[in-house]
Amino acid sequence: MRVAHIHSGVRGIASYALNIYRYFEQLQQETLIVSEAKWTKQRIPVFEPDSFLVGGILPWAKHPSEVMDRLKEFHPDILHHHHPSGHLDFYIDKFRRELDIPLVCTFHMSVGSKKYMIDKGMNRFFLMTRKNFINATCYVAISQFVKKQLEEIGGVPKEKIVLLYAGVNPEIFKPVEYQPHDTLQVNFVGQITPEKGIDMLIDVVQELSKERKIKLNIIGNGTMKSLLMKKTEGDPCINWVGFLSSPSEVSKFYANADVTVLPVRWDEAFSYIPLETMASGTPLIASRCGGNPETVTDGKTGFLFTPGKADELYDILKKVEIPQLWDMGQQGRELILKRHTLQLFGDKYRSLYENILRDPSHLKQID
Numbered sequence: 001m002r003v004a005h006i007h008s009g010v011r012g013i014a015s016y017a018l019n020i021y022r023y024f025e026q027l028q029q030e031t032l033i034v035s036e037a038k039w040t041k042q043r044i045p046v047f048e049p050d051s052f053l054v055g056g057i058l059p060w061a062k063h064p065s066e067v068m069d070r071l072k073e074f075h076p077d078i079l080h081h082h083h084p085s086g087h088l089d090f091y092i093d094k095f096r097r098e099l100d101i102p103l104v105c106t107f108h109m110s111v112g113s114k115k116y117m118i119d120k121g122m123n124r125f126f127l128m129t130r131k132n133f134i135n136a137t138c139y140v141a142i143s144q145f146v147k148k149q150l151e152e153i154g155g156v157p158k159e160k161i162v163l164l165y166a167g168v169n170p171e172i173f174k175p176v177e178y179q180p181h182d183t184l185q186v187n188f189v190g191q192i193t194p195e196k197g198i199d200m201l202i203d204v205v206q207e208l209s210k211e212r213k214i215k216l217n218i219i220g221n222g223t224m225k226s227l228l229m230k231k232t233e234g235d236p237c238i239n240w241v242g243f244l245s246s247p248s249e250v251s252k253f254y255a256n257a258d259v260t261v262l263p264v265r266w267d268e269a270f271s272y273i274p275l276e277t278m279a280s281g282t283p284l285i286a287s288r289c290g291g292n293p294e295t296v297t298d299g300k301t302g303f304l305f306t307p308g309k310a311d312e313l314y315d316i317l318k319k320v321e322i323p324q325l326w327d328m329g330q331q332g333r334e335l336i337l338k339r340h341t342l343q344l345f346g347d348k349y350r351s352l353y354e355n356i357l358r359d360p361s362h363l364k365q366i367d
Helices: 011-026 064-074 092-099 117-132 144-153 198-208 225-231 247-256 272-279 310-319 322-339 342-358
Strands: 003-007 031-035 051-054 058-061 078-083 103-107 138-141 161-163 184-189 214-219 238-242 259-262 284-287 302-305
Touching (some): 003 011, 003 064, 011 078, 011 342, 058 064, 078 092, 144 161, 184 247, 198 214, 198 310, 272 322, 284 310
Parallel strands (some): 003 031, 078 103, 184 214, 214 238
16 A cells, blocks of 8 residues: 655644654555655655745745656655645645545644634635635544534535544653652643743733743744744753754653643644653643644643633643642553554554545544
């Protein structure tokens, strides 16, 4: 089975494709990864067409024909497109027709939300490109949240939409033994951008540092980084780690922290952050929006709060005890081993691909 993946190469979409690649690599099945933007994850064989970023965000392949040539050279059995990719979203149906093979479309973003600027942008881009996916064999929703949106505005048959949750490698993201301490260790992992809510988290931590010992590790890069670094210069409770490309490096920060905070303001479809931190034995505090409530059980594997409500986040971080967080982390780890391992994730996709090649008119539901 030969599968070609087309995606943007950025953020969680690249992690998703990387995990699929690693799984099928173990099975010695060939996979082609086409990354429309520059690949920044672990080094694997990737085809990068000549491209640039529109507005510093949207990947734009200059010559889609070179992608078509590479696809023909690879001879895939299945074409797997990951939306949003960028310019190639407008060409995916053309690729499908020329290759004459089944097309799988996985949707990684909210396609129906309009609460925040990036939500509105993703909605408009989906509506602009939707006709290019209309003839897909299967539509994969990465969360119930996305599945519902596809059913409501996607314009595709419900029986073609399959829910399939992501997974992580629990051998990379794994816990460490608890060592008693009195400084609350907090992580933020992700893009340093307004929709991620990192500015609000910094404000909360700085205010809370007047009442309890706390330290915030910030892992990632983004458009707000320089501004926020200047604002927090000399503050001992703020540790700017920077971007880490190695999952094992990120895992060490997860495992040695007491809690990870995901204070997103927008409707993030399904983040890898909850899976990675819970696999590492560390609970999550997250905004109650997008796909977050599907992985975080409030009061058991973490806490949920109203998006943008700094006072709610403040109260959680102020009242929670460190040993309590480590107990919650153990429960999160158990959940990952049961539902969200890399092995389970790969098994699901292998089953889906086999279903599509064997009997595409009768798709079986997965999650």
